[in-house]
Amino acid sequence: MQTAMASVSTFIAMFIIMLAAMSSGILVAYANTEFISRTCNKTNNTALCIAVLTTKPQSAHASTEHDLARIALELTIDTAKHNVKVINDLDKKKQSKPKAFALAICLKAYTEATSALEIYAVSNFQMGSYPSTLANVSFAMGASDTCKKAFKRIGKESPVSYIDREMIEHCSVASNLINLLVRK
Template sequence: MQNAMVSVSTFVAMFLAVLAIVSSSLLVAHADTDFISRTCNKTNNTALCIAVLTAKPQSSHASTEHDLASIALKIATNTAKHNVKVISDLSKNNQSTPEAFAIAICLKAYTEATSALEIYADLYFERGFYSDTLTVVSFAMGASDTCKEAFKWIKKKSPMSYIDRQMTEHCSVASNLINLLVPK
């Protein structure tokens, strides 16, 4: 009987310890979401900023605007890299179609955007050259417009409208957050 009581009290103690850990984790996650919300409220598109950042778990560990801007820049870079892969695959499947030329233009634009983000934006950002970083992000965002125009020129519907919109949105969030770091 005494062993059963020890087991029950041990179980209750362990349960309370786990409950305390889970509760404190939820409070920290809530506090991190509050920080993201407060920071995103300073941008041009609060809802988009929150949606983009909260989709990435590492955002919950950010404690400064610089951290969030860095995460947003990585998201934009990863989006450009992903889009290069998607467009490259699309290019292979459309070699002798009327869309081939437009797809080639898109691939070139996104490849250049990826290189610019990976090389220059990261370098400028880490050195604190935020205005220069914004210029590179703006250039990279232009890949989506270049792609849209290529398809408009051949009078075809772009199969990449979704990834073009995503690129614009992710670069926009990065720009808005980096802009918070530019000395006024």
């Protein structure tokens, strides 16, 4: 009987501890969501900013605008790398000559964007050279436009328009958040 009572007591104690832990986690998550929301309200597109940042779990732990700008920059780098892979995969599927040529232009643009972000933007950001970081992000954003123009020139619909849009969105959010640091 005492063993059963002890296990019930242990169960209740564990339940209370888990409930308390979950409650504090909810409060922390709420507080961080509030911080993200307040910060994103300072940007040109609040909804997009929140949507992009909340895709990265590290955003929940950010406590400064600098943290959120760094996370947005990381997301932009991830997007550029992902786009290189997608375009490479499409290129391997033996596209027609005009499409293959347009994809080659896209691949070059996104490869250069990835390098600009990984090498220059990260370095500039770490040094606090936010205007230079913005220039690097702007350059990377241009990859989507280059790709779009390559397909327009051959009169074909771009098979990568969705990743072009994502690149523009992520670069835009990163630029808006980095801009908050320039003003300081």
